[in-house]
Amino acid sequence: MSEEKQHAPQNSDLEDFIADSDTGGRLPRDGFGKAALWYIPLIWSVYQLWIASPLPFMLGIGVWNDTQTRAIHLGFAVLLAFIAFPGLKSSPRHRIPIGTWVIAIVGALASSYLFYAYEGVAARSGAPNTTDVVVSVIGIILLLEAARRSLGFPLMGVALFFLAYVFFGSWSGLPEVVQWKGASLNKAMSHMWLTTEGVFGVALGVSSGFVFLFVLFGALLNQAGAGNYFLQLAFAALGHLRGGPAKAAVIASAATGLISGSSIANVVTTGTFTIPLMKRVGFPATKAGAVEVSSSINGVLTPPVMGAVAFLMTEYVGISYVEVVKTAIVPAAISYVALVYIVHLEALKMGMTGTSRMHPLKFMLGAIFIIATSIVIAGGTLFLTGVIVDALQGVLGGAAVWVIVLVMAGLYILAVRFAAARPDLEMSIESMQHLPPAREIFKTGIHYILPILLLMYLLMIERKSPGLSAFWSAIGMLVILATQNPLKAYFRGQDNVLDELKRGFSEIAEGLIVGARNMIGLAAAMGVAGIIVGAVTLTGIGQVMAEFVEFLSGGNLLAMLFFVALISIVLGMGLPTTANYIVVSSLMAGVVVELGAQAGLIVPLVAVHMFVFYFGIMADVTPPVGLASFAAAAISKGDPLRTGFQAFFYSIRTALLPFLFIFNTDLLLIDVGPYQAVFVFIVALIAMLLFAAGTMNYFMVKSRIWESAVLLLVAFTLFQPGFFLNQLQPEFETRPGSQIFTMAESAAADSSIRVRLMGENLEGDMVDARYLLPLGPSGASGTDRLFDGAGIEFREEDGKIFVDNLNFGGPAEQLGIDFDWEVVELEVEADRMAKEIFYLPAFLLLGLVYLLQMRRKRKEEGVPA
Structure with a gap:
């Protein structure tokens, strides 16, 4: 009994911590407040199940378009964020003040405005009236406050920074490179709140x-x-x-x-x-x-x-x-x-x-x-x-x-x-x-x-x-x-079957309520991330940041990846993982692909997005704002900062992986068959275990410095055997650009063609980069396969091949390719020895370290060698 009492305060503290960070720290004691925080999340869950089911279409009831369903979704989130999360540490936790109810209802009405006023707003597209603008301003302010209550100030702070740039980006005090013409209140609110470019967008x-x-x-x-x-x-x-x-x-x-x-x-x-x-x-x-x-x-x-x-x-x-x-x-x-x-x-x-x-x-x-x-x-x-x-x-x-x-x-x-x-x-x-x-x-x-x-x-x-x-x-x-x-x-x-049936329905209600309350902060984060994305699309700041990162990295892909990782971690210290992913991928994903292409490395877009995601996750660990580390320290009674630094050390392997799969996309099973996938998994697993042993300075026994270095070298070789082969033999051979149609026609099914293009972009800068163009089904002409797969058409002038047409939203257009760029050359894989040959010396080095350490281990244990 005494042990249970000893643990009671700790469990109470944990419940408060998880409530404050995930589900809301307010626990009303009055009947109305209790009912509100019981029925509203329950209704939200039922609503989400309803719109996901086929019933609305079968019954012809509650059939709404995507924008309207998003508006209702955000309305529930904002309403619950105000009544479930106290605004300040001094705010009452056992009742919901009248003023909070008023603000919560206003926020919910503003957030769901596109639901009940959809037809009028659509009819006034691009020309909002006074009501539209007023509702938009109120909605954005209260959405930001909902995010602050449920997620803390950092996400709100980042959004305010981007909003300030929207309105004051023309200020003469800013460096000329980041200045833009600025936006009027009507234009900004229309973009952020009344279209799907901002809050009510993809996220x-x-x-x-x-x-x-x-x-x-x-x-x-x-x-x-x-x-x-x-x-x-x-x-x-x-x-x-x-x-x-x-x-x-x-x-x-x-x-x-x-x-x-x-x-x-x-x-x-x-x-x-x-x-x-x-x-x-x-x-x-x-x-x-x-x-x-x-x-x-x-x-x-x-x-x-x-x-x-x-x-x-x-x-x-x-x-x-x-x-x-x-x-x-x-x-x-x-x-x-x-x-x-x-x-x-x-x-x-x-x-x-x-x-x-x-x-x-x-x-x-x-x-x-x-x-x-x-x-x-x-x-x-x-x-x-x-x-x-x-x-x-x-x-x-x-x-x-x-x-x-x-x-x-x-x-x-x-x-x-x-x-x-x-x-x-x-x-x-x-x-x-x-x-x-x-x-x-x-x-x-x-x-x-x-x-x-x-x-x-x-x-x-x-x-x-x-x-x-x-x-x-x-x-x-x-x-x-x-x-x-x-x-x-x-x-x-x-004989208590009926009682257990009642208990089952009670647990259903509890599960629906917990699921909805778990979504409050996440839905608010998605909405605020939409503000940031809307600011990026409205102002073009993404291109400015791309140029800034390119300037800092000097065009070096590895240095640029480091800066992107650093930006992800810094933003992630205040943003939830999902919001961090949305923001950084919106700003940086295209930059990594573009600089990689200019450096001769074709980086698949999904690899870049995984890179950003992994480093956003690392922010949950990294001091001083690693909330997961604070939660663990609350249980262990250890120091939160030391816990965070130790967790970061344990997680170095997670930080290593994104750099590896950018340069070796086999780890992401991109264009990898089932048997090769098994081989990739086994080799990558061995490499990761050796990396862990090297960083922990312990293999069979405590490692010497040179042994740890050898283990890390072996791990790198297994992860990236092509690095050493590329130093000896070129990875690709070149072909004239004029052969593009012939090569596209003869290429295997589900394949791509690697091209080097040169031309001028919209900013007037010369681009010289490599791109991987997916091809359509085999059996068609090269022209058709290029258009079906990559959405691109070429024309021939004086023996040279130029980009003639791009399918809007197609793969080629998304890669940043522009009209009139010249196909300088094609690149095909060179006929060279298999990169896996370098596994042999790697395993020999590993065997040497193993034998030496086993000899020491037997000596320490007193076993004859």
């Missing part, structure tokens, strides 16, 4: 259409008990190993990352249990907190949610959701396995022991085998399900849907019956130390895996939209929440 559309449903799905899954299930499963599987609680923390955070897009929520969800247990086995408070922080930020990198960024990438990059997941999976997987290895090395350095003496190599191989087997089984199950569904649809037609639903219901009931044969999992620190075997825990929650498999099936096999996939998966979770406890009671022969 808010993704928030309304996709992100809310995925956050809701995660909240419902967690409400059902899946978070507890994954956590205990990880502890049962790994807790007996050397440094087991820390390894379990890593795996549990990876599982939690499937259902959460918040690194802070990940820390609090798993860290409440993992950090005290890490401290009990010998981890200092700082390192225990740092391990949890590093694990939790990686959860945001893990598909399918990726902190909502996955869905934004589909819009900004113009690729399918499946492609985004494919590019993200290898870096996320090797980063997690490397973190487990880092934890193991820390345990070795601290002399920890476990109840299992499993050899580390055997453990790592076993972990890789389990991960690979799980992926193969999951992939095979999804593929086989797709084949069976296609066969049923061929035989039964429309009736196949009902057969599939009945089969899924049967599988679910069997899984719950299986779980009912065992006691429900308890959630306490003491119970974590006396868990049953992992296989027994696995049986208690198989039904939690079904909705995740359903989500993956709809996304990967059926290729449904993310919004529709999340909708049906959320509906599945509602069914599970309503029925799992009554079914368990029935199978256990208990």
